[in-house]
Amino acid sequence: MRRNTCLVTVLFVLMSVLAYGVQVRDRDATWVAPSENALKVNPLATRTDAIAGGRKLFHQHCSTCHGEGARGSTKAPDLTQSDVQAQTDGALFWKISGGNSHQGMPAFSFLPGPQRWQLVLHVRAAASSPE
Ligand code: HEC
Numbered sequence: 001m002r003r004n005t006c007l008v009t010v011l012f013v014l015m016s017v018l019a020y021g022v023q024v025r026d027r028d029a030t031w032v033a034p035s036e037n038a039l040k041v042n043p044l045a046t047r048t049d050a051i052a053g054g055r056k057l058f059h060q061h062c063s064t065c066h067g068e069g070a071r072g073s074t075k076a077p078d079l080t081q082s083d084v085q086a087q088t089d090g091a092l093f094w095k096i097s098g099g100n101s102h103q104g105m106p107a108f109s110f111l112p113g114p115q116r117w118q119l120v121l122h123v124r125a126a127a128s129s130p131e
Pocket of ligand 1: 029031063065075096100104108
């Protein structure tokens with residue numbers, strides 16, 4: 001009897017861990033960048049050397065919610081999904097800068113502009129790298 005209880009506990013813990021691992025927060029499709037911001041061009045677009053810095057910044061400021069590979073968590077959506085990647089660099093920059101605090105996305109306007117563009121580069125790179 002005791003052994004059964006123990007087994008049930010182990011199974012329960014295992015299932016909770018698995019369920020936690022697959023739950024990723026949904027994105028808000030109604031949060032859309034204004035077109036003048038969406039049209040802004042990433043000044044670092046051709047600077048592949050700036051991606052590494054973006055990865056570091058992402059690790060410092062973003063991965064607690066979005067996960068190391070930007071694949072999302074219970075706290076924040078997967079940034080590698082196609083609906084996010086379909087947005088322009090300018091739109092992502094605008095979202096990172098202003099945040100959506102009511103929904104739990106902080107504003108990062110305190111970071112210098114070039115660092116926010118580097119983060120956009122990293123979000124792109126994360127989507128094209130395997131998990
Ligand atoms: C405290 C948790 C948290 C942190 C830290 C955080 N985010 Fe977010 N992020 C969110 C949440 C929650 C959303 C979804 C907001 C919504 O749906 O309105 C989001 C949404 C986004 C989006 C928009 C995705 C879409 O659906 O269009 C981008 C881009 C983004 N985050 C990038 C970043 C970057 C880059 C950083 C680090 C500089 C960062 N986030 C840090 C919680 C966080």
